[in-house]
Amino acid sequence: MIEVKNLVRTFNSGDRTIKPVNDVSFELEQGTLASIVGKSGSGKSTLLSLLGALDKPTSGDVAVNGVSLASMPDAKLTQYRRRDIGFVFQQFNLIPNLSAVDNVMLPMEFAGMRKAARLQRAKELLEQVQLVPEKHDRRINRLSGGEQQRVAIARALANEPKLILADEPTGNLDEQTGDHIIELLSALCRDHNTTILVVTHDRALANKTDRRFRLQQGRLTEEPVRNRATAAAAPV
Amino acid sequence: MSVLARSVGNAFRNKVRTAAVVAVLAVAIGLALAMLVANQAVGAKVQELNASVGTVLTVNPAGGQGFEGGGEPLTSEQAATATAVPNVSAVVGISSLRLRNAAEAAAQAAGGQTGPGGGQGVSGGQAAATLTTSLTAAVDAGTLGNRNQAANGTTGTTATQPVRSLPITATGIGAEVDTTGKALAITEGNGLGDYNAESTNALLGTTLAEKNGLAVGSTFTINDQTYTVAGLFDAGTTFGNNAVYVTLPTAQTLAGLPGELSSMIVTVDSLEHVEAAKAALQEALGTDKADVTQGQNLETAVSSLDSVKNISYIAFIAALGTAGLIILLIMVMLVRERRREIGVLKAIGAPNRTIGLQFVLEALVLAALGSAAGAVIAAFASSGIASALISTNTTTTAAATTGRGMPGGTGFPGGGPGGPFGGASQLLTSVTASASPDVIVAGIAAVFGVATIGALVPALLTARIRPIEVLRGE
Numbered sequence: 141m142i143e144v145k146n147l148v149r150t151f152n153s154g155d156r157t158i159k160p161v162n163d164v165s166f167e168l169e170q171g172t173l174a175s176i177v178g179k180s181g182s183g184k185s186t187l188l189s190l191l192g193a194l195d196k197p198t199s200g201d202v203a204v205n206g207v208s209l210a211s212m213p214d215a216k217l218t219q220y221r222r223r224d225i226g227f228v229f230q231q232f233n234l235i236p237n238l239s240a241v242d243n244v245m246l247p248m249e250f251a252g253m254r255k256a257a258r259l260q261r262a263k264e265l266l267e268q269v270q271l272v273p274e275k276h277d278r279r280i281n282r283l284s285g286g287e288q289q290r291v292a293i294a295r296a297l298a299n300e301p302k303l304i305l306a307d308e309p310t311g312n313l314d315e316q317t318g319d320h321i322i323e324l325l326s327a328l329c330r331d332h333n334t335t336i337l338v339v340t341h342d343r344a345l346a347n348k349t350d351r352r353f354r355l356q357q358g359r360l361t362e363e364p365v366r367n368r369a370t371a372a373a374a375p376v
Numbered sequence: 377m378s379v380l381a382r383s384v385g386n387a388f389r390n391k392v393r394t395a396a397v398v399a400v401l402a403v404a405i406g407l408a409l410a411m412l413v414a415n416q417a418v419g420a421k422v423q424e425l426n427a428s429v430g431t432v433l434t435v436n437p438a439g440g441q442g443f444e445g446g447g448e449p450l451t452s453e454q455a456a457t458a459t460a461v462p463n464v465s466a467v468v469g470i471s472s473l474r475l476r477n478a479a480e481a482a483a484q485a486a487g488g489q490t491g492p493g494g495g496q497g498v499s500g501g502q503a504a505a506t507l508t509t510s511l512t513a514a515v516d517a518g519t520l521g522n523r524n525q526a527a528n529g530t531t532g533t534t535a536t537q538p539v540r541s542l543p544i545t546a547t548g549i550g551a552e553v554d555t556t557g558k559a560l561a562i563t564e565g566n567g568l569g570d571y572n573a574e575s576t577n578a579l580l581g582t583t584l585a586e587k588n589g590l591a592v593g594s595t596f597t598i599n600d601q602t603y604t605v606a607g608l609f610d611a612g613t614t615f616g617n618n619a620v621y622v623t624l625p626t627a628q629t630l631a632g633l634p635g636e637l638s639s640m641i642v643t644v645d646s647l648e649h650v651e652a653a654k655a656a657l658q659e660a661l662g663t664d665k666a667d668v669t670q671g672q673n674l675e676t677a678v679s680s681l682d683s684v685k686n687i688s689y690i691a692f693i694a695a696l697g698t699a700g701l702i703i704l705l706i707m708v709m710l711v712r713e714r715r716r717e718i719g720v721l722k723a724i725g726a727p728n729r730t731i732g733l734q735f736v737l738e739a740l741v742l743a744a745l746g747s748a749a750g751a752v753i754a755a756f757a758s759s760g761i762a763s764a765l766i767s768t769n770t771t772t773t774a775a776a777t778t779g780r781g782m783p784g785g786t787g788f789p790g791g792g793p794g795g796p797f798g799g800a801s802q803l804l805t806s807v808t809a810s811a812s813p814d815v816i817v818a819g820i821a822a823v824f825g826v827a828t829i830g831a832l833v834p835a836l837l838t839a840r841i842r843p844i845e846v847l848r849g850e
Contacts, residue, residue, distance in 0.1 A: 189844055192723070193843075194723055194842075194843045194844045195842075195843075195844040215727070218722065218725055218726075218727055218728075219725070221722075221723060221724065221725045221843070222724070222725020222726075223725070225725075227723055227724065229720075233716075233720045233723070234720075235717060235720065235721075237385055237386065237389050238382070238385070246721070246724060246726075247724045247725055249378075250724065250725045250726050250727070250730065251725065255378075295724065299725075
């Protein structure tokens with residue numbers, strides 16, 4: 141379970157103080173598929189970075205299964221990111237001189253998994269995200285944007301994290317592959333009790349989530365989710 | 377993919393830049409290795425010189441003027457006096473002779489020419505006895521030798537002179553050492569055996585033996601007495617190998633001067649006692665009877681070599697530091713360039729030590745490539761660099777010492793290298809800067825040590841990069 145309490149993140153810009161995250165509080169049960177929508181610059185990515193322990197809040201706290209991130213030392217936060225979090229970044233953030241399979245193997249290497257086991261799992265994950273086997277050993281910079289996105293999703297799933305934070309996970313995918321990714325994320329929630337929080341502009345994806353939040357001027361509000369059968373046609 | 381494999385891959389990420397960095401590193405590391413090789417070679421030479429002749433004093437008759445002779449000869453009694461001086465561990469008497477080819481001497485006598493000729497410096501304290509031999513000198517007189525012979529041996533004529541050979545140096549010794557006190561390098565056969573007047577054994581220089589077609593066991597004559605070649609020695613120079621060694625009593629008998637010595641080689645028990653022993657020896661023998669010298673040429677040469685050693689050591693440290701600085705700067709640049717990538721690695725759970733290790737290993741890969749290329753550069757350049765260092769540092773020394781005989785007149789310079797010590801230049805040119813595996817391994821180990829230190833700073837910088845860097849630009 142994730143509990144977010146009075147989370148605030150401020151930045152100083154000259155004489156001004158910007159609050160991209162302003163007193164945000166919510167709770168997510170384990171196994172929930174949730175989405176955050178909002179305009180560009182509304183603070184969605186900042187919120188994700190706070191939830192993923194990439195950044196530290198100005199005030200407030202995030203607690204995962206009752207353990208506060210605010211009180212964790214850096215080494216523990218690194219361990220938390222390695223074991224409990226899977227990131228899918230908007231710009232993929234893959235290592236360009238490594239192959240697709242090597243990129244997926246990285247989090248498993250940091251977690252201490254044996255080479256043979258991580259190679260096998262990396263290939264399985266790449267097949268799950270529908271990257272054809274002949275591209276598994278291809279360097280990242282020789283893959284298309286959609287293919288890179290799929291590798292990024294496979295990497296996020298590598299250590300079977302409890303929480304996946306995804307920034308526009310279907311943004312660079314065609315409709316068919318996007319649907320497949322949505323199905324994959326839904327299956328993860330259902331079968332592995334994984335909590336998934338996605339930032340998206342994709343109406344179809346937002347309306348297929350269990351809970352939907354809107355971030356506006358740093359403040360988070362929850363919106364009702366329509367019936368999933370008709371959600372795809374509704375505006376976000 | 378392991379950290380090491382990733383580091384190797386990263387080292388070749390930008391091939392052009394890697395090639396440029398390796399080239400610069402190779403020059404710095406090559407220079408460092410070349411300096412280390414030069415340092416080791418010069419150090420070994422200094423050690424060798426100090427060990428062989430650093431504790432040796434030479435005693436010559438006072439008043440000897442090299443070419444002109446002069447002074448009173450040393451005696452066996454004086455040798456006994458020298459032996460009794462504190463800290464003196466050995467005294468070797470030397471009797472110098474000159475041998476002329478019997479047939480040539482007869483022809484010159486028939487032609488009315490006189491004098492020893494040969495352009496050689498004679499013993500200072502006593503004119504070296506000139507004897508005839510069946511041997512032919514292995515060194516041609518050359519222009520200088522013939523000019524000097526004409527000047528010394530012929531008067532009142534401008535007639536064309538017959539070609540002459542240089543005399544052969546014959547030395548009577550009390551132990552198997554050369555005139556510098558250095559052990560003879562016998563390449564074939566044995567030593568002289570018993571040191572008595574009846575001994576007919578002789579040691580021949582390799583070139584002299586070759587010139588006369590002699591081998592161990594062959595015979596030759598001096599003043600019509602037959603001598604057997606007991607062994608061959610290599611003095612290291614053509615002039616030095618145009619020589620014969622016999623026992624001291626034999627030489628004294630041949631010269632008809634029993635009990636007289638041309639010079640003495642006195643060995644002191646340690647380097648620390650040399651100065652005191654020199655003073656005591658001079659006092660015991662009397663300043664009007666003997667000159668005690670330590671071989672100034674050698675001291676100057678060793679001093680020059682020490683300077684070269686110090687310069688090469690400083691240059692080694694400087695080149696090594698440069699290599700470390702190059703690695704430091706390139707790695708700092710790479711860390712700055714890959715901030716976002718480091719952020720990504722941290723975001724997906726890479727510990728600081730893993731990222732730091734990755735950068736250290738990448739630096740070591742660059743250092744390894746630079747070392748390989750640098751070792752090749754050092755292999756080709758070390759000899760030239762050592763020679764350049766030595767010649768630059770010793771030009772004055774060499775100019776001042778080359779061609780001089782020993783003080784007191786035991787030298788046999790002639791057209792050759794100029795006396796027993798042969799001048800600093802001869803000593804210096806015999807320094808061989810060979811890149812031994814041990815030195816190269818030690819140098820490369822030092823390079824890796826410096827590379828590791830140089831890479832640690834940027835590796836520690838990676839620890840300060842926060843994972844939020846991953847979101848920069850998003």
